[in-house]
Amino acid sequence: MFARFIVRRLCQAVPLLLVVSLLVFLLIHAAPGGPLTLYLSNPNVRPQDIERLRRALGLDRPLWIQYLSWLGAFVRGDWGYSYADGRPVLERIIERLPATLELVASSMALGALIAMPVGVIAAIRRHGWFDRLTAALASAGISLPVFWFGLVLQIVFSVWLGWLPSSGRSTLGGSGLVDRLEHLAMPTTVLALVHAAAWSRYLRASMGDVLGQPYIAAARARGVPAWSVWLRHALRNAVIPVLTVAMIDAAIMVSGAVVTESVFAWPGVGSLFTDALAKRDYTVLMAFLMMSSCAVVVLNLGADLLHRRLDPRIGSGAA
Numbered sequence: 001m002f003a004r005f006i007v008r009r010l011c012q013a014v015p016l017l018l019v020v021s022l023l024v025f026l027l028i029h030a031a032p033g034g035p036l037t038l039y040l041s042n043p044n045v046r047p048q049d050i051e052r053l054r055r056a057l058g059l060d061r062p063l064w065i066q067y068l069s070w071l072g073a074f075v076r077g078d079w080g081y082s083y084a085d086g087r088p089v090l091e092r093i094i095e096r097l098p099a100t101l102e103l104v105a106s107s108m109a110l111g112a113l114i115a116m117p118v119g120v121i122a123a124i125r126r127h128g129w130f131d132r133l134t135a136a137l138a139s140a141g142i143s144l145p146v147f148w149f150g151l152v153l154q155i156v157f158s159v160w161l162g163w164l165p166s167s168g169r170s171t172l173g174g175s176g177l178v179d180r181l182e183h184l185a186m187p188t189t190v191l192a193l194v195h196a197a198a199w200s201r202y203l204r205a206s207m208g209d210v211l212g213q214p215y216i217a218a219a220r221a222r223g224v225p226a227w228s229v230w231l232r233h234a235l236r237n238a239v240i241p242v243l244t245v246a247m248i249d250a251a252i253m254v255s256g257a258v259v260t261e262s263v264f265a266w267p268g269v270g271s272l273f274t275d276a277l278a279k280r281d282y283t284v285l286m287a288f289l290m291m292s293s294c295a296v297v298v299l300n301l302g303a304d305l306l307h308r309r310l311d312p313r314i315g316s317g318a319a
Helices: 002-030 047-056 063-075 089-124 129-143 146-160 177-211 214-221 226-263 269-278 282-310
Strands: none
Touching: 002 063, 002 282, 063 282, 089 129, 089 177, 089 226, 089 269, 089 282, 129 177, 146 177, 146 226, 177 226, 214 226, 226 269, 226 282, 269 282
């Protein structure tokens, strides 16, 4: 039954990725300018050289042939070469990916450390002052623009207090753990707080539903200590939907790190995307968007499988 569930979800994921790839390709090609914009503005490049370059890149072929050619190469792992510097796109992304994964992993860990106790306490003290306070803070955290929050942190902790470096992944010539953590602190905080605000509210709602279940009342009637009811009986079931949301958010963090990495000059794939956007580097842009889409689909599939494993009623028609 579980294997059939996996096959069914994979069959749904493949056509979805094909549709996304077509949309990404058409979107990029509909954007103003083009990969040869930089050469067109250069007076030293002759028109015949531009035409020769256009044929060499395959830009003179019909759009559907360009799409099929790009899709086939992408599936084979040949992501082309950057129009900006001529380096393989896959090599450039692999070079930047560790920095983004480091930022996303630390943000998820910090976000979970904040959201778990806040969500549990807010559910236990429902409609109390703590619940109202955290609801207001969560609304503010979700609503605040990431770039604005990042700039505020830079002004306070880098400019006014001088405690933390304002940008980069490490100090030039310094590679110690403390130096890395200092550079990681502010971008991690920005990404973590935005998602922790949402996760705490999900957990609060899920925990509140579970605490109202008959088996929780039965556990209390048997004299089970309150902390055991909350943490061993209620939290175990309440955290399942939050885990699903967190897995989907992990993929969103990879693509959403564009703004955070730009604000803090973090050398990840997000800042690579920003540079490629400014230079009309189509091959890098398409690779980044497809990679982000694949991450969202794969992690969404992983979240469904995890949810299905933790609750077998999901997808069986019993839920």
